[in-house]
Amino acid sequence: MRYIPLSNSIYKRNRRNFMNEMKGNSMAVFNSNDIYPVSADSELPFEQHRDIFHLTGIDQEETILLLYPPSKDDKTREILFIRKSDNHTKVWEGEKLSKKQANELSGIDSIFFVDDFKDVLNSIATKVDTFYINKNEHYRANSPVETREDRFISWLLKNYPAHNVAKSNPILQRQRSIKxxxxxxxxxxxxxxxxxxxxxxxxxxxxxxx
Incomplete structure (x- = not known):
């Protein structure tokens, strides 16, 4: 392991601090980074998106965090989606996190496989007015590559055009600066x-x- 995981109480605190600054009747979604290919059968080492790592401690591709503060049910206030491992994945890529391991790292109780994401998202999206999207608008940001987050935001706005949009990044910039x-x-x-x-x-x- 490259580092010793921090206590999940830190990630619980980080999520709580973020949700305390969200507008009423809103939800937020955070995506992991992509794995970038080098050739047909090789890839660059995975590097997790700093924001989802700050909020979950999960260092794995195809991870999604959904935050829904207005929920009266603790099970839908914080939801984590992780990649489902199969025999092919285990042989060629190695073991992926189990739901139990993801819970221990993040402190999130409601964990689904990423295949369930759109169904769960839709069940919550119909109840909120505002989506928090995690778009990096730093003045030096200039990437020709469309990220996983970019693709998600395009899909979200296309499928839910009547919702308001708010920015996650300004909140996280302030909070992540305090260690x-x-x-x-x-x-x-x-x-x-x-x-x-x-x-x-x-x-x-x-x-x-x-």
């Missing part, structure tokens, strides 16, 4: 690993060594 002490400890640990690696490499550096 939990445990997050700071992990950042320090990562810096220390980098320092040790750099100093080790310096011992081998000399002229004509590349």
């Amino acid at each position: 939990h002490p445990d997050e700071i400890d992990q950042i320090k640990k990562a810096c220390d690993i980098t320092r040790k690696g750099f100093n080790r490499v310096l011992k081998f550096i000399k002229p004509d060594v590349w």
Whole structure:
């Protein structure tokens, strides 16, 4: 494992803080990043979208988080969708998270497989007025690649044109700038690993060594 997972209480707090800033009668959806292909049968290493990781601690592709604060039922206030693993996946890609593992990492009790997402979304979308979408509008953002989040937003607005839209990103930018002490400890640990690696490499550096 690349890092030691944080306590799911941190992700519970992060979700609670985000939902406290949402407008009434609204819902929010967050998507994981895509896995980007290199060739017909090879891919780049997966890198999770920072926002969904901040809210769930889940570091896996095809993950979706749905937040619905107005719900009177705890089971539909926070819903996580994960990729379903099969024998082919286990052989060629390795084990994916089980629902139990996803619950332990995120602290979310309601977990479905991603194939159920549109049905669950529709059952909630008909009850709300506003969708929170996670569009990065940073002034330096300039990507020619349509992300999984971009594709979802296009699909959502096409299928639910009568809903209002609000931005998740400004809320998350403020909240993510304030780190939990445990997050700071992990950042320090990562810096220390980098320092040790750099100093080790310096011992081998000399002229004509590349």
